[in-house]
Every structure is written in structure tokens, then in C-alpha cells.
Amino acid sequence: MKNIKKSTLTFFGAMLAIYIIVQLLLSLGVLNNFWRGIIFWGAAISIVALGLNLIYGFNGQFSLGQYGFYALGAYAAADVTWRWLNEDPSGIVVGFLGSAVVLGLYALVAVFLRRFYNVRVTTRFLAYLLTTVLGYGIAVIGLRPLLEPLLLTVLNALPPAVTQQIVFFLALVSGAAIAGIASFLFGIPVLSLGSDYFGIATLGFTIIVKVLLDNTDTILPFPEMKGARGMVGIPQWTTWTWVFLCFLLVVVVMRNLLHSSTGRAILSVREDERAAELVGIDVTQAKLLPFVVGSVFAGLAGGIRAHDLAFLHPQSFNFIQSFNPLIIVVFGGLGSMTGTMITGFLWILLLEGALRLFLPQGFETWRFVVYPLVLLIMMLLRPEGLFGQYEFPYLKRPLANLRTRSASPQAGEAAASEEVTP
């Protein structure tokens, strides 16, 4: 107990204070439903952006796929609870236990593949893909008839309030797990591409997910998701406690990950991939791990958002939206957790909250004219982001000497040459 640092205490104390204040304001009715939604939305977006900061800010992999994983998490979690409300525990069985089966099988495949050298990424990808199909197949065919009656009796025997919390927890975990599995599968082959190509491939992923969501009822067997009409009937189970706990969990997990030796490996890959490889870092793993963790965060945020909004539409996950986390991360400061957290909240607070409320009627459309201009001016004046490299003391890495890569090796020698028109 005596070794706890002052910065840790300050951080958790501040977090607790924020929790209590917001909870009080919500209970007393000072914050109405509108502001409640804005705060929850801000938390969800912050979590998504933190995930992206882990992938891009700390690991240097330019990803535009964050909203794809967010969408996957949202739809998966919403589907689990929707099915539960309709007396069908199959969502829990497939989403939660099926994902567990898949993860177990992944471990077996990893052990198997480790016995070989010279295995191509496409082979690895195919092995894991077939395993995934097998795992979920086992869950759908084998586990469902076995466990569904059992689950139904156990969960129905508990008091309804407790059952609801358990189901909600399982739904959130299922959403996060499915997003994580998808990102793992997608990351194996695609992370071996260079940075910009990886960005395009992830953009493609977002578009593919959006198209799939548009056709959930026609091509995919999920009639309850209602395709392009939008999914309704999701319970509004998200409470401030859940939001806060998820947010805190994400921050602490990310902070501890970055403080560990794995975290240093992740950072070294950003600084110089080749050099990292030469000092013995498993670069593939150091890229895959943050990608999966960041996507799990996105999936978790999706579950929170789905159970707050109680309505999901594929259009809110199209690829234009997928720039939002990127903008937040860069706006807040690339590689600054503090900046991402605060900017995520501010962004929603301003764009969806304040501007919508205070601009006169009919001027809502102006928001998206003003906002890019602000972004443009901001980038021109302060390209390192609002917070630059600043971190709260608790989040600050020891010996942090982050440096941002410049665009080209010849940066900073602009007017050094005699210029003649070609």
C-alpha cells in the first residue's frame, strides 16, 4: 500500500470525483436526457479514439477501420440483448461462449503454427479463418441445444435486475470479443502491408462492414437487424456507472500496456520498424497486439453506444464517420492519451451539444461548414494537436521522449536551394 504514487492517487481521486459529480447531477435531474446522451456519446467516442491512438499514435499503423470495429461491436452487443429480450439466449451462447471457443482454438492453432517456419501470412490467415468458422460452427450446432435451456433457467431464476446486468455485461463482452476476433483475422494479413496501404485496406474494411450491415436481413441471417432500415428494439441499459467503468478500464488497460515492456516494443515499432526487428522485437506481434486491443476498445464502445441510443443504423458507421476518431486523435495530439480523452468529449460536446443548441434554427447545416474550417486553421497553426505530448502525470510514461516523425527526411531545409522554374 505504501508504494502507491501520488500521481496515481490524484488520478483515481479525480476520476472518482467526476463519477460522483456526474452521477449526482444525473440523479438530481440537472442534466436532462439530451446532455446525458451527449456525455455517454462522448465517452464512447473517447474510447474509440483511445483505441485508434493506441494503433496509430503509439504504434504508427495508420488505420481508418476503427468505425468498422465500432459497428461490429455495437451490432453484436445489441443483437445479444435483443435476442435475450425475445426469450432467446442464443446470442449469449454464440457471442460469448462461441467467442471463448474460438479463442481457445486460436491458442491451439498458434501452438501448432509455432512448430513451423517459413509460413506465409496468407497461410496463417487461412488457418485462423477456418478455425474461426469451426469455432462458431461448434457454438451454433453443438452448444446451442446443450446450453440454451440451462442458461435460460439459471438466468431466469435470478432476480430480473441482476439478470439484466449480467446479460448486459455478457453483451458488452461479446461485442468486444467479436470486434477483437475480426480485427485479429483482418490484421494478420493486412498489417504486413506498409502504412498507407494498411490505411486503405482498413478503409476498405469499414466500407465492407457498412455494406454487410446494410444487408443484414437479406444476405446475412439476422432479420432482427433490419438491414438498411436500422435496428430497433434495443433496451436502454447503459448507465453512467457502466460508461464510467468501461472508460476507466480502457484508460487503465491502455496505460498499463504502454508502461510494460510490451508497450515499449509497441513504441519502438512506431519509431523504426527495421531497427526494432534488429534488436529482437517480434514486429508482427507488436503490430497485431495494439491493433486487436484498439479494436476491442472500439467494440466495447459500440456496445455502450448501442444500449444508450437504442437504435442502430448502418449509415452512422459509413466511412466518412470513420475519419472522426482520426480527427480526434490528431486534434488532441498524436500519442497523447490525455489529449484524446479530453478532445473526444469536447468534440461531441461542441459539435453535437453546444453548437446544436446555441446556433439559431436552420443553422444546423452550418456546423459542418464551420467545423472543417476550424480543423483547417487548427492544423495550420498547431499541427501537433491541442495537447501535443502532454500527459496527466499518472499516464505519463517514465523516460518519455516521444518524437513525432516528420514527413520527409529533408524536413526543415525548405528555402535552402536556388530555385529555377523547370
Added chain:
Amino acid sequence: MAAVERSRSKAAMILKRRDGQTLNYISSGIFALGGMGVLFVLGKQLINNPPLFIQQMLNGLQLGFIYALIALGYTMVYGIVKLINFAHGDVFMVGAFTSFFAISVLDLHNWPTRLIPGLAPGLSIVLGTVTVMLLTMVVSAVLAIVIERFAYRPLREKPRIAALITAIAVSFFLEYFGALPFALTNNYITYPRPFEIAVFSAGIIPIGVLVALWALFGSSIGAYFILRAMGKRGNAKMRLWAQHPLLQLGMLLGGFLAVVLTLTTLRIQTERGVWDLSVSNVALVIMGGSILLQVVLQYIVSQTRLGKAMRAAAYDKQTARLMGINVDTVITATFALGGALGGAGGMLYATAFKQVHHLMGIIPGMKAFVAAVLGGIGSIPGALVGSLIMGQAETLAASFISTPMRDAISFSLLIIVLLFRPQGLFGEPPGEKV
């Protein structure tokens, strides 16, 4: 001690590892089976109903040539400044709207008939359309230059991500400024074509035209091979002549138009009756215009001083500066050329689909970028080939595999190609400096 034990057992495990080549063969086999499955589905459709399949391929060609015009802007800009210019799709949109206003408000496409009433109708239509297109290209080029000057140039020496964010910001600004009621409004607007649509089908095209096109194609390709063979013998001048833009124009224009128009003369007897393949003049204008502009671009890049400077700047900006090249001017010129082609693409796209909308640039822009990546970013022939593949993939997937999934299929194609050939089809393998 435990650590030593662990590393020893790790080393023993590494030594015991076996070659995974067999696994690779198995997975390649499974991938090949999947690819053959897709080809089988398409082949079955081709055999079942050949006219429909060929007609869809013609439609895909039209789309592909539009993508090619946009893709060139992406590929050139990326080649020089390594920036994914997200605003390029909106330059395309502005190009479409410029031509829309030029036609509907200024009535620009009718100026030859107004000023010179005695002119032949065909000639006046061509003149009018070309004028509208030139205006569109100029406006789009100016827009691209303005964007470059104010949004990208101040950030040239800053981290790359800053310029990317400003690109996104400019893109959002153009899109949502267009949505304002007094600007372009956020409705779909019907686009008045500068010329009447005409459909060419069996028997309409005179044989003479076909013969001329095939002759053009044959002679230019023959001349190309003869000149190249002479060049190989050591005649350097002949080798240069072999790359003359007129020869390329002859080959591309003659080849594509000859094949397409010859196909339209076919009458195919199927079980459901006689099927005439048809092609509209819009498609021909798109193909011809796209090829013409690309050959002009290829000429600029490969034969002029500006092009040489562009290639030098793309290769190494620092050294290019030392050689006395004004890199900023070169980059501005690149943006202008890309913008002009993108604007022309916007006009052709609007002519083909008869609609303009303030968000119309997003999806074609994205697909064109994907096409550029597919063909190998930085390569001009690669942009054309990648775009044609994208156009075909999209139309064929939409008509024979699954209509709602066509975007997903074309993007999956990109991911698959990148997996097996990360630098794209025509790209240079990335050199790595240690």
C-alpha cells in the same frame, strides 16, 4: 537459472521447427479453389447469356474510364507528395457542378449555334461540348491549385498526418458547403447533357468507320513494334519514336473503339431471341475523352521538361531541388493537372448518369483511389489498368454475384490483390533503406 532453462527450451523448440512450405501449398490450393469458384460463376453466366455478359462488360468499361481520369489525380499527387488527397473526389464533384452550371445557366454548349448559325450541327455540338469541358477543367485545376496553396503547402515540412487531416477538412468543407441551400443544395439535380444521347446498335455504324478504326489500331501497333525492333538494333532515335504519344493514342483509341464498335454490330441469336449489343454515344465520348486526356498526360509526364521535373521530384525532392528544379511549382502543376482530369471525369460521370449531387464525389473518388492503389500507386498506366479492373469488378459483381454487395466485392478485390502483390499491379517494389 529458470531464465536460462527457458531460453534453452525455446532454442530447442526453434531448432525442432519444420518447414511450413506444405502448409503454404495447401493454403494456395484453397485460395486457388476460391478464385476458380468465382471464375466458374462468371463463366457460367457468360455461357448462359453471352450478350448480357458482354453488355455488362461494356458498361464496366465506361465506368472504368471515368475512374481512370480520377485515379490519375490521386496517383500523381501521391507519387510526388505522398499524400492521400481526400479532397480530390470533391474536385470531381465541383467539376460536375461547373459543367452543370455552364450548361444550364450559361448555355455555353450552344455558343457555336448562336454565334455561327451556319455551322454543321455535328461540329457545333462537338465544339460546344469541348468548350464546356475545357471550362470545367480550368475551374477544377484552379480549385486544386487553391487547395494545394492554402491547405497543403504550409504543412509540407510538418508531419504527414497534418496534411492528411487538412485534406479531410477541405473535403468536408466542399461537401457540406455544397449542401447549403444557397450553394448547390442537398438535392439530387438532373443534369442536362450537352448533347443528345444516341444508341449505336447493329447496322448503324458504317463499315467504313470500323475498317478505319481497325486500320488505325493495326497500323499504329505495327509501327510500334517495327520501331521498337529497330530501336533494339541500336537505333536510339527509333526507340524514342516508338514511344511517341500519337502512336499510343492510335493504339489505345483505335483498339478500344474498334473492339467496342465491332461488338455492337453483332447480332447474337439466343434462346430468348435476337440480342443486339448496343453502346451509347455517351460511352464512346467517355472512352475517347478519357483516352485522349490520358495520352496527353502521359506525353506531358514523359516528354516535356515539366514532366521530367515531376518525375525527378517524385524520385527525390531534395536532389531535385539541388538540380535547380522548383519543387513547389512542380507540385502545383501536378495538382493542377490532376484537378483538371478529375473535373473532366466529373463532367463525364454526370453526363453518363445524368445526376449531380453535393456528395457525388465521395464514392467514385474512393473507388478511383482504390483503383490507383490496385494498379500501383505512382504509375500512370497502372492507374488506367487498375481503374478498368475496378470498373469490370464492380459491374460484373453487381450483375452476376450480388448487387448490394458490389462495393464490398470491389474492396475485397483490393485487399486480395494487396496481399499477393503489395505494391499493386504496376508498382515498383518498395525499396527499403536500412
